[in-house]
Amino acid sequence: MNKSRHVLYLSILNLLGFLATVVVNALASILPINGITTGELSDLYPNLFVPAGLTFAIWGLIYVLLGIFxxxxxxxxxxxxxxxxxxxxRIGPLFFISCLANIGWIFAWHYQIVPLSLVLMLVLLGSLLAIYLRLNTGKSNATRAEKYLVHLPFSVYLGWITIATIANATALLVDIDWMRWGLTQQFWAVAVIIVGIAIALSVLFTRKDIFYCLVVDWALLGILLKRLSDTTMADQNIVIATIVGLVIATGGVIAQLIRKKAY
Structure with missing residues (x-):
């Protein structure tokens, strides 16, 4: 098989995988799968890391960007x-694998097989990370078209799935009634927020990827809004940690833009 035909087949495979992912995710809300929506399922695993419902609107942006890709x-x-x-x-079958993992996650989550959902989320995260590294985002001499039509979609997607993986792991711990080693739920919420911020800043300053960091900003804003609106689980330390995280991450993005270091 010659190279051009191989690339064409991969492109068609990517398109089919994308369409299947969009359809399954749409059906998850329209039917919904197993009689419960994705958002309603999240409410079954209450924790302090869950963002406000409006935060999940980012999926619309993600699918538009992936559609362009x-x-x-x-x-x-x-x-x-x-x-x-x-x-x-360079991406090879990795995007198609990410689509299969996304679809598999929907079914595992809707049928409340939380451990399997985390495994599939990790497969999704791993495939997106591999794509990100193969594209050498933020370090390559890609054309402007490739940066914004190819690299940007995966910056946004990977940023969101990074946060989603942390949330999925948190849901699993709630599901198994983890005792948190005697530490408070508030302590662990602040700890994972710090981890998320650290990852975002690492990507920002090593890859000059403001888009990845902005997605983490969006997730932090969602967590802040949720904590401010949910008086039953409100906690000042989490609110403070989230605000500090937003200031630091946003400040980093602004600094990169001023220095013209953003890709």
Missing amino acids: VIYPLIPSVRRDAQKIDFVR
Whole structure:
């Protein structure tokens, strides 16, 4: 099989995987799968890391960006330029694997098989991280088109799934009634917020990836709004930690923009 045909097949596979993912995620809310929506399931595992419901609107942006990513290499004028679509070869089947993991997660989550849902979330996270590294986001000399039509979608997607993985792990701990080693729920919530901020800043300053960091900002804002609105689980330390995190992460993004270091 010649290289151009191989890339075309991968592009079609990516498109099919994307469409299947969108359909399954839509059905999860429309039907819903197993008679309960994704959001209602989150409420079954109450914890201090869950963001406000409006935060999940970011999935709309993620799917729009991924839609652009899968369509871009199928545009005839782009497909004829081997250099422009080389990213498809570099990514290989990883995006399709991420789609399968996403679909699998929906079913595992809706049927409340929480341990399996975390395993599938880790597969999704791992495949997206591998794509991110193969694209060498923030360090490559990619064209402007590739940066914004290919790298950007995965910066946003990976940023959100990083936070979602932490939330999924937290849900599992709630599900198994973890005793938290005698420490308070508030302590662990602040701890995971600090971990999320540290990861975001690491990506920001090593990859110059403001988009990844902005997604973490969005998640932190959602956590803050949830804590401020949920008086039964409100906690001053979590509110303070979230606000400090927002200030630090946003400050880092602004600093990168001022220094013109953003990719």
